[in-house]
Amino acid sequence: MKTLSIAVAALAVLPAAGAMAGDDCHVPRGAWQPRDAAMQAAAGLGWHVEKIEADDGCWEVKGRDAQGRRIKAKLDPATLQVVKLRHRDGQQVRERDRGNAPTVAPSAPSSNPLFQNGTPPVVRVN
Amino acid sequence: MKSILAALALTSALVAPSLAMARPVTLTTTLNTYGGDGAYLVLYVTDAQGAYAGTLWMAGGKSKYYEHLSDWYRATGGDLAQVDGITGASVGAGRSLKITLDLADALFDAGYTLHVDAAVEDMRDSPNDIAVPLTTAGAGKPAPGRRYVASLRYDM
Numbered sequence: 001m002k003t004l005s006i007a008v009a010a011l012a013v014l015p016a017a018g019a020m021a022g023d024d025c026h027v028p029r030g031a032w033q034p035r036d037a038a039m040q041a042a043a044g045l046g047w048h049v050e051k052i053e054a055d056d057g058c059w060e061v062k063g064r065d066a067q068g069r070r071i072k073a074k075l076d077p078a079t080l081q082v083v084k085l086r087h088r089d090g091q092q093v094r095e096r097d098r099g100n101a102p103t104v105a106p107s108a109p110s111s112n113p114l115f116q117n118g119t120p121p122v123v124r125v126n
Numbered sequence: 127m128k129s130i131l132a133a134l135a136l137t138s139a140l141v142a143p144s145l146a147m148a149r150p151v152t153l154t155t156t157l158n159t160y161g162g163d164g165a166y167l168v169l170y171v172t173d174a175q176g177a178y179a180g181t182l183w184m185a186g187g188k189s190k191y192y193e194h195l196s197d198w199y200r201a202t203g204g205d206l207a208q209v210d211g212i213t214g215a216s217v218g219a220g221r222s223l224k225i226t227l228d229l230a231d232a233l234f235d236a237g238y239t240l241h242v243d244a245a246v247e248d249m250r251d252s253p254n255d256i257a258v259p260l261t262t263a264g265a266g267k268p269a270p271g272r273r274y275v276a277s278l279r280y281d282m
Contacts, residue, residue: 056188072163086163114171114180114230121183121227123214 024083025058025076032077035059041080047071058083148228151282153182155242156222156268158276162246164216165274166191167223168198168209171260174237178202182240183225184209186216194245197253219274229282234260244274 033041035052038059042049046066053060058074065071070088075081157165166186171179178201186192189206193199202208217223237259244255256271256278258264268277 088163114182114233119228121212121225123183123226124224125215125217126222126224 024056024074027057027076027078033059033080038075038077038080041075042073045082047073147231149231149282150226151229151280152224152226153240153278153280154222154224154268155217155278156276157217157219157274158271159220160246160249160274162219162249164218164246166195166216166245167275168192168195168243169225170198170201170241170243171233172201172239172241176239179233179238181208181212182227182229183223184213185223186245187213191245191247194251195243195253196251197241198243234262236260240278240280242271242275242278244271246274 038052038061039049042052042061042063047061048064049061050063051061054077056074057077059077059080061071061073061075063071065087072086072088073082074084076083153169155167155169164186166184168184168186169182171182173179181198181202184192189204192204192206239257239259241257242255244252250273252271252273252275255273255275256269258269258278258280260280262282265280265282268279270277
């Protein structure tokens with residue numbers, strides 16, 4: 001029974017760990033600047049904010065930039081620096097990854113029974 | 127007893143292809159210029175009875191969005207083990223995702239179907255945006271999708 005409890009507890013923890021792994025910002029909750037500060041930072045960039053919310057560990061801002069283009073941006077919740085900025089026409093600028101954006105996704109060998117020989121797929125986006 | 131038989135049938139469906147020979151297959155999914163963020167796409171296969179057989183690729187890194195790929199999510203229960211090692215970035219509007227992999231011969235001309243579920247943030251979900259039967263005769267022939275997928279083709 002003890003083993004079962006431990007297994008169940010481990011399973012309960014896994015989804016939370018997975019969600020953390022996908023976060024764009026990694027800032028302890030206590031270090032977050034308040035929503036108003038994030039609003040001010042966005043306004044300081046000349047943005048018109050339509051929506052601001054916490055998402056993927058960041059402050060996510062949706063609205064328009066100074067040129068009136070629709071944007072979605074993520075701000076580091078501690079420094080309020082722009083982590084990711086995307087114009088809604090699909091063009092994306094990722095500040096942290098600028099100049100380091102592979103077009104081929106890395107992949108590990110899979111145990112999926114549909115694959116043969118455990119050979120990983122080769123993936124390309126054109 | 128019924129559930130044991132069902133489990134056996136499913137296991138056979140999963141294992142049988144792995145016993146066969148394989149061939150390199152290239153799957154090309156081209157998206158429409160729908161004017162939104164990058165699309166989450168999942169490519170997966172069902173057998174002749176419509177039962178889920180396995181996932182070939184997940185384009186989109188954040189599992190919290192996988193529930194929007196609703197047919198796949200329903201078939202797998204959102205099991206992340208299904209996409210372990212076969213996950214990449216979402217695909218931008220107007221772009222093509224090209225995947226080359228060794229696929230079991232037994233999947234062709236045996237009633238298996240290749241599906242693509244698609245989802246885009248702030249836009250309508252599109253489960254089963256396209257489904258094509260896996261046949262040797264169908265190779266090289268692009269098939270049109272319903273919403274975000276302009277076309278899907280497989281070459282071998």
